[in-house]
Structure formats: structure tokens, C-alpha cells
Amino acid sequence: MTDSDGAAAGEGAVGDGAEGGSETADGDEVTPELPADRDAVRDALVDWYEADHREFPWRRTEDPYEILVSEVMSQQTQLDRVVPAWEDFLDEWPTAAALADADRADVVAFWSDHSLGYNNRAKYLHEAAGQVEEEYDGAFPEDPDELSELMGVGPYTANAVASFAFNNGDAVVDTNVKRVLYRAFAEIHNADDPDYETVANALMPAGESRVWNNAIMELGGVACGKKPRCDEAGCPWREWCHAYQTGDFTAPDVPEQPSFEGSRRQFRGRIVRLLGEHDEMDIDALGHRIRVDYAPDGEHGREWLRGLVADLADDGLIEADDGEDGAVVSLRR
Structure with a gap:
């Protein structure tokens, strides 16, 4: 489930020389958390995603404004409710320039009418659009650090926009991705303080943040939810996954259920x-x-x-x- 893998968990999930972060012959760094055959793991996930995935409209665009709106709306809001709100919002304000020119009260009213919660997100989104127009001459910055300068855009959202709009981000590490990584790798599962970001970035193919982050988030949302659907969803990482091999599907957001026997x-x-x-x-x-x-x-x-x-x-x-x-x-x- 999530967190990629390589090599069946029960038997040498990690390649030789993992302890010190040594390198393989092709210069690929080996860490204790990653399998030796990571290329197979990467290909399996991307092939699975490209063969079939949920069709959210923002996955069909590379417009940073449209992606930013989807990311802000998706914060703590179910995606099936975000879709119509996102489409209505873009009908009303199709560009960052249009949003910047809008009356802030109208933007907040839209947010409230669509039950998107936390109206300050609407205020921040309106202000961020103004920054893009005034400080960046209408062109979104492409780097996560620069995107983080926009009002209300934290590191996670900045990285998501950089990834999905410009293919220029690091690995996304949200709750779903952590769940995947924790379940898939015995080394992360057993670590006292797992380094999710280092592992996620080492696993992501260089220069492919757009497809990779979409794919691993899809894995966490479809196959490796709190209630796993490994076989039903055809999880591409079953042969490497620690949880699938051991039956231990606990995760940071899925506490272990106490045993009923003797309870x-x-x-x-x-x-x-x-x-x-x-x-x-x-x-x-x-x-x-x-x-x-x-x-x-x-x-x-x-x-x-x-x-x-x-x-x-x-x-x-x-x-x-x-x-x-x-x-x-x-x-x-």
C-alpha cells in the first residue's frame, strides 16, 4: 500500500549497502527504506495509474490558477463536492486576473454558498490572485518556494501546484501517501520516527512529479485507504508490500484494533x-x-x-x- 516497495517485504525488501545511503552502479542512492528494484516499483505504479484512474477535471489541466483553486477547495472537503464548486468557480472567475478584479465579498459569498468551509480560504485565494497580477505580471511562479510566497499557500499546496502545473515539484507527502509508505515498507513501519519526505523523494522518478504524485495519491485514495482494497483495486505494489505480505494494515491514521479474543x-x-x-x-x-x-x-x-x-x-x-x-x-x- 503506500510507500513503495520493492522486493517482498518478508525477504530482503532492501538492497545491499542500504545502511549508509550508498550508491548503486548507476549512481542511484540506496537508502534503508527503499527496495533494490525501485524502477520496477515506479513503473508498476505509473502503469496502474495511467491504465485507469478517477477522472477529476483538474487532472486534465496544467493551468496553475485552475490547479491552485482545486487544491485550496480540496482542503478538508470531499472531492465529489469539490468538482461542481470548482467548475462553478471557474465559470465565474476563469482566470487569476478575473478573480483579482472581483469583489472579495462576492468570492466569500460563493465559498459559503457552496459549503466549502473556512471562508478565510476564499479571502486568501482572492489575495493570491492579486499578487500574481501585481507582483508577477500575471504569470504564476513555477518554483515551490516562490509559490509559497502567495497568500494562504503553504508548502504542501505550493508543491502540489508546482508538480501538477509545471512538473517541477518534490514528492507530495499527505496523509494518504504516508499511509501507503508506512504499509508498504517494513523499514518505515518499524521506525520510531519515519522520514517520509526523504523516502518519498528518493522513490519519485526525477522530473516526473506530475504523474508520480497523481499516481501515489490515487493509490492511497483508491487501493490503500483506511480500509484497504488491495485485490479489488488491483494494487500494483502487492508483491512488494509489507502490509500485504504480513496482513498488518495498521498505519499512522489507522490504529491497530485491539484483539477480540480474550478481551x-x-x-x-x-x-x-x-x-x-x-x-x-x-x-x-x-x-x-x-x-x-x-x-x-x-x-x-x-x-x-x-x-x-x-x-x-x-x-x-x-x-x-x-x-x-x-x-x-x-x-x-
């Missing part, structure tokens, strides 16, 4: 099912029925069981009455 959830469920079959049960009889190692005075004994019972009682599911012969537990009717 409190499992025993709470057993208690409710048993009480559904009996009017009431003595707490020790209940304990012996829900786990074979139950011992009243043991680690998993009355104190442990009373904690489960108390939780279920707080949830309004059962009742517990303490009598002379000990606690009796029943379902709440």
Missing part, C-alpha cells in the same frame, strides 16, 4: 448471552461458565468478574443483587 468485550458478550438463557445466575457459577480458568480468588476471579458486571449494569443491560449467599446476576428486563 473484556468478549467476556461481556458471553455474560449477556448466558443470562439470556437463564433467569439469573450466581456470580461464581457465571464465572465458571464464561472462562475455564475462573477461580473466585484468582487473577480472573470475583473481583475481575464484578468489574465486568458493574460495567454492564452501568450500561443498563444487567442487574446484580448482593444477598446472604453472594451476588446474583440477571438481565435487566
Whole structure:
């Protein structure tokens, strides 16, 4: 899933000489995080993307203004809602010059009417258009550092515009890309502080930021989401991916699910099912029925069981009455 790979995760996913960032015979630097056969990894991803991908309209343009509008609108907004808003916005203000000449109140009103959130983005976009016209004579800067000088354009957005408009960016590293890289590489997965940007840039083919960033973001959005769809989406990195080989699909934004076997959830469920079959049960009889190692005075004994019972009682599911012969537990009717 994301993060490219090379060599099956279980067996030598990294080439020799990786430790010191040495170079291969062709001068390609080898890092601990990258597979030896990175060309195969690159080709597999680009071929997969070019064969079939989601058709967003901003992927069909290299106009930096149109791409900037799409990037700003896409911040924390679902892409299916961005498409009609983007098209309407460009119908209203088709160029940076047109936007710069617009009344800012109209731009903010458009933003609000289309539920794009955070109206200050509209203000910044309007001001950025003015900067392009006044400071750059109507021609967008092509370098990420210069693009970052535009109002409201941070490093990520600047790099995206440089990549998609001018093919002049670094590797994009967003949440989706981090998820891909984390899952695909055992070395990143196991690192305490993974260096995503270094790895992503070392993996990206030189001078191909446009297609590469579109492709790896597509991989994270289509095949390697929080719920992976490796086979359904035909993920091109399955043969190299650590997650696919091991079945461990955790990621920074996908925490590991606690095991159900032996969990409190499992025993709470057993208690409710048993009480559904009996009017009431003595707490020790209940304990012996829900786990074979139950011992009243043991680690998993009355104190442990009373904690489960108390939780279920707080949830309004059962009742517990303490009598002379000990606690009796029943379902709440």
C-alpha cells in the first residue's frame, strides 16, 4: 500500500549497502527504506495509474490558477463536492486576473454558498490572485518556494501546484501517501520516527512529479485507504508490500484494533448471552461458565468478574443483587 516497495517485504525488501545511503552502479542512492528494484516499483505504479484512474477535471489541466483553486477547495472537503464548486468557480472567475478584479465579498459569498468551509480560504485565494497580477505580471511562479510566497499557500499546496502545473515539484507527502509508505515498507513501519519526505523523494522518478504524485495519491485514495482494497483495486505494489505480505494494515491514521479474543468485550458478550438463557445466575457459577480458568480468588476471579458486571449494569443491560449467599446476576428486563 503506500510507500513503495520493492522486493517482498518478508525477504530482503532492501538492497545491499542500504545502511549508509550508498550508491548503486548507476549512481542511484540506496537508502534503508527503499527496495533494490525501485524502477520496477515506479513503473508498476505509473502503469496502474495511467491504465485507469478517477477522472477529476483538474487532472486534465496544467493551468496553475485552475490547479491552485482545486487544491485550496480540496482542503478538508470531499472531492465529489469539490468538482461542481470548482467548475462553478471557474465559470465565474476563469482566470487569476478575473478573480483579482472581483469583489472579495462576492468570492466569500460563493465559498459559503457552496459549503466549502473556512471562508478565510476564499479571502486568501482572492489575495493570491492579486499578487500574481501585481507582483508577477500575471504569470504564476513555477518554483515551490516562490509559490509559497502567495497568500494562504503553504508548502504542501505550493508543491502540489508546482508538480501538477509545471512538473517541477518534490514528492507530495499527505496523509494518504504516508499511509501507503508506512504499509508498504517494513523499514518505515518499524521506525520510531519515519522520514517520509526523504523516502518519498528518493522513490519519485526525477522530473516526473506530475504523474508520480497523481499516481501515489490515487493509490492511497483508491487501493490503500483506511480500509484497504488491495485485490479489488488491483494494487500494483502487492508483491512488494509489507502490509500485504504480513496482513498488518495498521498505519499512522489507522490504529491497530485491539484483539477480540480474550478481551473484556468478549467476556461481556458471553455474560449477556448466558443470562439470556437463564433467569439469573450466581456470580461464581457465571464465572465458571464464561472462562475455564475462573477461580473466585484468582487473577480472573470475583473481583475481575464484578468489574465486568458493574460495567454492564452501568450500561443498563444487567442487574446484580448482593444477598446472604453472594451476588446474583440477571438481565435487566
